[in-house]
Amino acid sequence: PGTGGAAAGRPAGREVRSIGVCGSGTMATGIVEVFAKAGYGVLLAARSQEKADRAKAQLAKSLERSVAKGRLTEEQRDAALALVTPTGAYTDLAEADLVVEAVAEDLAVKRELFATLDKICRPGAVLATTTSSLPVISCAAATSRPQDVIGMHFFNPAPAMKLVEVVSTVLTAPDVTATVLDLCTKVRKHPVECGDRAGFIVNALLFPYLNDAVRMLQEHYATVDDIDTAMKLGCGYPMGPFELLDVVGLDVSLTIEQVLHQEFREPGLAAAPLLEHLVAAGCLGRKTGRGFRDHARR
Numbered sequence: 001p002g003t004g005g006a007a008a009g010r011p012a013g014r015e016v017r018s019i020g021v022c023g024s025g026t027m028a029t030g031i032v033e034v035f036a037k038a039g040y041g042v043l044l045a046a047r048s049q050e051k052a053d054r055a056k057a058q059l060a061k062s063l064e065r066s067v068a069k070g071r072l073t074e075e076q077r078d079a080a081l082a083l084v085t086p087t088g089a090y091t092d093l094a095e096a097d098l099v100v101e102a103v104a105e106d107l108a109v110k111r112e113l114f115a116t117l118d119k120i121c122r123p124g125a126v127l128a129t130t131t132s133s134l135p136v137i138s139c140a141a142a143t144s145r146p147q148d149v150i151g152m153h154f155f156n157p158a159p160a161m162k163l164v165e166v167v168s169t170v171l172t173a174p175d176v177t178a179t180v181l182d183l184c185t186k187v188r189k190h191p192v193e194c195g196d197r198a199g200f201i202v203n204a205l206l207f208p209y210l211n212d213a214v215r216m217l218q219e220h221y222a223t224v225d226d227i228d229t230a231m232k233l234g235c236g237y238p239m240g241p242f243e244l245l246d247v248v249g250l251d252v253s254l255t256i257e258q259v260l261h262q263e264f265r266e267p268g269l270a271a272a273p274l275l276e277h278l279v280a281a282g283c284l285g286r287k288t289g290r291g292f293r294d295h296a297r298r
Contacts, residue, residue, distance in 0.1 A: 013179035014126060020045055020093040022113060023102035024055035027130060030158030031102055033059055036080040037072075037159070038187040043096060049088030056086040062159065091120055098126040098183070100152060105255075107134050111142040118143035126176050128152040132203060133259045136196045137169040147173040150180055153200055154189075164189045169196045198263035199256065207256050213241035214272035217292075224292050242292040245275075246285035250292075254279050 017040075021032045024046035032055070035042045044059075046052035063080055066072040072080075085092075090113075093099055099121055101113055110129060117127055127149045129139045140149035151167025164184045168177045177193070184191035194201050213227055222230070228240020245253050257271040278284075278291065285291030 010178045010181075011175045013175055013182045014097065014124060016097045016126070016179060016183055017041070018043070018096050020096035020099040021102060022046075022090065022093075022099065022117075024051040025102070025104075027154065027156060027158060028102035029055045029058050029062070030156065031100055031130065031154055032084055033062055033080070033159045034154070034187050034189070036083045037076070039079075039083070040187070041083050042085070043092055044084055044086045045090050045093055046086070046088060049086070052086035052088050056081075056084055059084060066159075090116055093117065094120050095122060096125060098128065098179070100128045100130060101139070102130045105131065105133065107138055110134065110139050114139045114142040114149070118145060124148070126150065126179050128180065130154055132200075133198065133256050135198075136167050137171070140169055140171060146171040148176055150176050151196065151200070152180055152184075155202075162188075162190045163202070164191050165200045165202065166191045166193050167196050167200055168193065198259050203256055204260065207253065207260055208269060210241050210245055210253065211257055211269070211272050211275070214245075214275045217242075218272060218274040246291035246293060246295065248285070249287055250275060250279050250284045 019035050019040050020043040021028050021035070022045045028044070032042050032044050044052050044055055046055060060081060063072060063077045067074055067077050099117055101110060103109055103113055110131065114127065121127065125148065127143065129136055129149070129151055130153060131139070131151060132153055136149065136151040140146035143149060146169070149169065150172050151165065153165035153167060155161035155163050166177065166180050166184065181191045181193070192201060198204065199207060216222060216227060217224060224242045228242050231237050231240045239247070254271055254275055257269065257275065261269040261271065282288060283290045286295050289296035
């Protein structure tokens with residue numbers, strides 16, 4: 001197997017033929033699409049058959065859009081869809097070589113699912129979580145096999161974004177890390193390795209910057225438009241901080257800020273009051289029509 005950007009001397013990974021993905025939301029469906037387009041058989045496992053079928057229908061729409069844009073042929077679309085089996089029963093994951101959890105970003109929900117997977121999945125199966133802000137070790141500790149648990153943080157939208165943060169805990173087995181790095185490369189993603197700390201690499205560096213931008217605005221130091229323009233033209237960023245906050249969602253952003261502050265306890269990481277106030281007012285960004293900008297009339 002390839003090393004998947006890994007250092008020399010890494011152990012060989014485990015064989016991955018069949019993959020399970022738990023969840024029926026945007027992230028789960030996007031991750032299923034990534035694996036299916038790369039030729040892997042995927043079980044799309046949701047809490048009910050109806051939810052799983054709905055998620056597969058969303059996947060079909062996404063693949064149809066790719067065909068319309070000339071990115072996929074009709075044959076490739078049909079081949080990818082044929083590899084996806086929707087199921088409402090987690091017990092169907094018993095033979096999967098790797099299971100990716102992509103359910104709600106709630107530790108209690110994730111831990112309960114990992115305890116279930118621990119009972120169902122075959123020995124040696126790799127269990128991965130897509131959490132963006134929760135400790136991977138907390139998911140691992142809900143199982144009797146924490147050495148098999150790892151973080152695979154895909155970015156939204158998963159089919160388009162190249163990066164996957166591969167998060168090993170203090171207990172993750174080296175061959176599990178090797179398996180996931182290799183798999184990322186096989187599905188044409190770029191893996192980066194990091195430790196199990198709040199925010200991993202991207203969010204740990206990104207959110208203090210976004211929080212500082214909100215502070216700058218609330219101190220009437222500069223306007224939303226001028227701060228966004230300055231960062232795009234001065235740093236070459238594709239989006240300014242307020243554009244990005246409105247896309248990510250102010251509620252999601254606030255949660256990540258709170259997780260970073262809780263873990264590192266640095267006063268500078270405390271969420272800017274203006275961000276808290278906008279979330280309290282229900283101004284969550286593009287999804288509600290209003291965040292740092294008004295999107296309703298655009």
